[in-house]
Every structure is written in structure tokens, then in C-alpha cells.
Amino acid sequence: MQLQNNFTPHIQEATTMARIAWTLFAARSLAAVITNSDNFETQCLNFKPQVQNATLNHLEYVPAGTTLAFPDNDPSCARPSQPVIVDLCRIALSVPTSQRSGFIYELWLPESWNGRTMATGNGGLDGCIKYEDIAYGAANGFSRLHTSVEIGKELTSLFYGNKTGKSYYLGCSLGGRQGIGNAEKFPADFDGIVAGAPAVDFNSLYSWRASFFPLTGNTSSPGFISSDTWKTTIHNEVLKQCDIIDGVEDGIIEDPVLCHVDTERLLCGYNNSTSTDCLSAAQVEIVKTVYDDYLWPNGTLLYPRPNPGNELLASDGLYSGSPFSPSADWFKYAILENPSWDPATYTISDALLAVEKNPATIATWPTSLAPFQANGGKILTYHGQQDQQISSLNSIRFWNRLSTGMDYDAGKMDAFYRLFRIPGMNHCAGGPGAWTVGQGGYAPSYSIPFDTQHNVLAAIVDWVENGVAPDEIVGTKYTNDSAAAGISFQHRHCRYPYRSTYSGEGDPLDIESWHCVNFGGYQI
Numbered sequence: 001m002q003l004q005n006n007f008t009p010h011i012q013e014a015t016t017m018a019r020i021a022w023t024l025f026a027a028r029s030l031a032a033v034i035t036n037s038d039n040f041e042t043q044c045l046n047f048k049p050q051v052q053n054a055t056l057n058h059l060e061y062v063p064a065g066t067t068l069a070f071p072d073n074d075p076s077c078a079r080p081s082q083p084v085i086v087d088l089c090r091i092a093l094s095v096p097t098s099q100r101s102g103f104i105y106e107l108w109l110p111e112s113w114n115g116r117t118m119a120t121g122n123g124g125l126d127g128c129i130k131y132e133d134i135a136y137g138a139a140n141g142f143s144r145l146h147t148s149v150e151i152g153k154e155l156t157s158l159f160y161g162n163k164t165g166k167s168y169y170l171g172c173s174l175g176g177r178q179g180i181g182n183a184e185k186f187p188a189d190f191d192g193i194v195a196g197a198p199a200v201d202f203n204s205l206y207s208w209r210a211s212f213f214p215l216t217g218n219t220s221s222p223g224f225i226s227s228d229t230w231k232t233t234i235h236n237e238v239l240k241q242c243d244i245i246d247g248v249e250d251g252i253i254e255d256p257v258l259c260h261v262d263t264e265r266l267l268c269g270y271n272n273s274t275s276t277d278c279l280s281a282a283q284v285e286i287v288k289t290v291y292d293d294y295l296w297p298n299g300t301l302l303y304p305r306p307n308p309g310n311e312l313l314a315s316d317g318l319y320s321g322s323p324f325s326p327s328a329d330w331f332k333y334a335i336l337e338n339p340s341w342d343p344a345t346y347t348i349s350d351a352l353l354a355v356e357k358n359p360a361t362i363a364t365w366p367t368s369l370a371p372f373q374a375n376g377g378k379i380l381t382y383h384g385q386q387d388q389q390i391s392s393l394n395s396i397r398f399w400n401r402l403s404t405g406m407d408y409d410a411g412k413m414d415a416f417y418r419l420f421r422i423p424g425m426n427h428c429a430g431g432p433g434a435w436t437v438g439q440g441g442y443a444p445s446y447s448i449p450f451d452t453q454h455n456v457l458a459a460i461v462d463w464v465e466n467g468v469a470p471d472e473i474v475g476t477k478y479t480n481d482s483a484a485a486g487i488s489f490q491h492r493h494c495r496y497p498y499r500s501t502y503s504g505e506g507d508p509l510d511i512e513s514w515h516c517v518n519f520g521g522y523q524i
Helices: 011-025 040-045 131-139 149-160 174-185 202-210 212-216 227-246 281-291 325-335 348-357 370-374 393-405 410-414 443-447 456-466
Strands: 030-033 048-051 055-062 067-069 081-083 088-096 102-110 117-120 143-145 167-172 192-196 301-303 378-384 417-422 472-478 487-494 498-502 514-518
Touching (some): 102 131, 131 167, 174 378, 202 212, 212 281, 325 348, 443 472, 487 498
Parallel strands (some): 117 143, 117 167, 378 417
Antiparallel strands (some): 088 102
């Protein structure tokens, strides 16, 4: 699932080969020799994993308190090291999939094992191992497996001398898409999946992202809107129009679907205003187009509009006046196979080609997950309502797609698939809202109780193993996002189609002033 791709210039081939490696690798010969010992360090160092055609890069005992260094990790991954807070045995393998490609396999085995296994996914097209998520899972007693579920389970069973229990997956962004894709293609691999901000309908998402650069122009284009203008003039107007919709003025848009920005109010001279804190007519048209749904020429939806409020970070990414590099690279290497392609020339025709080509069947846009459900599988997905990279409206769109394709009402969807919308959360983490929900190796996550009320990973375990489905998740906002600084406030996050609703009385920072109310859902 989570691939560190050794040949990133060849995106199409590498993606295809990685997918094939998943299906073939489980059938490779596997053996291991272990000497029984009461000493965990000795047990680790005596373990001899043997996987056909693989090279053993690391077999090491890692005591709690160690900061592992990864000098061979690609600098673009920005993960040179990782603190480890539990004793564990680390195994790293290199596995070739062709003469030009391969992947890195990481298996982290904690001394205090809870009998479960868990895989993680990566983000974007980075091909990087998220060591922070591996460490987070190990800290909570999960054996970590990477890429091959069957090999991971087998090696884990051999190492501990016991059969593995339930198997879980944790990922966000492209990692969320990988979790959904695995449920579709390999329904027996995982019992429970936590898929954050899933990048489903991948080709349309990357086309949507690519569309912003031709729209905004580069930084020297006439009418270009600076980052400062997005973060002040435009963001302030968005909050002015939409913050109070939920009855509380707190800098957080509770439900972005209800926010439809009247961009005309940004125009210089609007309503006889003499303010200079305003936009030209050309700039207003750019903002309007940014906030509109992205449509095919026949008027049908290609991809839903951005989350209003995301300007604070999107202004340095999607709206920055520079090509959004993951989308640009995807079109250059995987879709158009033309490294000299100019992202400024992107058109809707490129989006159509991406859908038609769909390299390595990456789209991940199923209409049914019935086999996964029939196998007893459960999916908990969450999405930040201030996500600056993936519109949270697309997660509602996907919920609707499954509901329609499987002919399920909300009650039947609840039986195996639950979506939690997190107001004030950026892409996967961060933001002004109560965004910490135990979703991975982000620093505050270690301070969240590993219980079903506050932690999405604990919640999926309880749902799978005890049949107790989560109705609500309590998110935590730490002061300055530092657990050491204490809790600023907590908020009740509701499963779709419920919405966290202010009672109209009491302190808005008091979680008891908010309740989950079923509003019937949206058609997106």
C-alpha cells in the first residue's frame, strides 16, 4: 500500500509496477528463522526474514527513546528522522519489481504487541514512507506492515509465535484513497480502514488542481491576486458572510456546503464603498470561478468547489500563481508523457484524457464496496472542512455515490461506512478547529486518549471487534497546537448526514452546547 518509489521520473510505470507487486508479492516464497528467547532484543536480532528476491536493508532492535535516522531517505520526503517511544524490532527490505523500479518494505514489531496488524499509506505522489504514522501505530501496540498485507501478517505471526488478529489500515489524502482502493480490490485484506480526506476520483481531483494555474495566472499576470490579498481581504469577507451561519462567530465555518460566497461584495465601489481593501472586476471574476464547481462542457460536475475558508493555505498552494507540482508532474509523466509540457496550457481536454487513460486504474471511484462489507469490513473516514488540497464536498459526493450504487439509505450506510466532517481542520491535520482525533503521527495525537470517544483508530477497532459503531468523535484543539500548552477546547464531530449544531445557549466552547442533528444530507 504505502510505496517508496525508487524511480519517480517514471510515474506511470512505477505506479503500475507497484500495483502488480502488491498482487504478486503475496505469492512469493517466504521463510523466517527465530530462536526462542525471553529477551526481546535477542529475539529481534535472531529473527531471519527471508523473502524471495528481496534485500535485507535493516534488522535492528530499537529501544524506546531512540530517534531513528534515515540518511538514505530521499530529501524530498522531509523525513530525515523519527522518534520512537516504545521498544521495537525494525525490519526494512528492498524489493525489485522490474529492472527500473522497486519498493521499500518496512515492518515495525513492538515488544508489547496487541495482536493486531496495521498498514499505512502515503500522500500525494511523493512515494514516501510516513515514518510518523508507523511510529504512532507501534506506540499503540500494532505490528506495522507495508505494501504486502499477507507477508506482513506472515512475518508478524512467525516473529511473535502467534496468529495475527484483526488487520487495520490508517491513511490520509492519497493514503486515504489507497485505503478505499484496497477495500475495493482486496476486500479481505483489512478488517477496518481509517481513510482521511480520501483522494478518490483521483484523475478528476488532479485535473481540478491543475485548472487553478491557468485561471490565476502567474505572479506577473495582470490582475494576479497576491497571497496577502487572499489571506486578508478575501478570507475576511468569506468569514463575514459565512462564519455566523452556525450561530457562533469563532473563525470556523462549521459546514462549508452552506457557504456560498457573494464575490460581488469584494468589488471596489460595491454599494458605494470607498474602501481600497477591495478587488478589481477581473479579480472578482477569478475569485468567483475559483469558488465555483468545476464542470464538464456539458454542465455536469467534474469536481466540486473548494472549501470556503481554505484561502489561508490554498493561497500558498493552489492559488499561488505557480503550477501545483503534483498535478503538473502527473500530467507531464503519466497522462501526456511529455516532460516539457507547460502547465499553463492545461485545458479540459487534458482532464478528459486523464479519465480515459486512468493509469494503473488509479481513479478509485467505486459505486459499491459490497464484497468488503460482506467480509465484515468497516470504514471510518474523516475530512477537514477547511481542507486546502481536497474539497471536503467530494467526500459527501463519494458517500452519495456509494449510497446510490448500493441502493443504501443512511441506516444501511452506517452499518459499514461512516463519514465524519471536521470543521476547522486543514488537509489531514492542523487548523483553527478541534482537529486532533488520533489520526496519525502528528505530535498532539500521542496526547489523545486511545479510546473510542476521542481517537479514530480506537473507534475503528471497537467497531470491528465489539460491534460498537462510532456515532460521534470528540476532536481536541490544543493551545498553539501544543499538548504541553493544554487543551483550548473540544468539539463534537458528527457522522454524516448529521451536523454538529449549536444549541443557541451556553458557552460555544463548551462541548455540551453542541449536539448532532440529522439534516438529511446533500446532493452533490
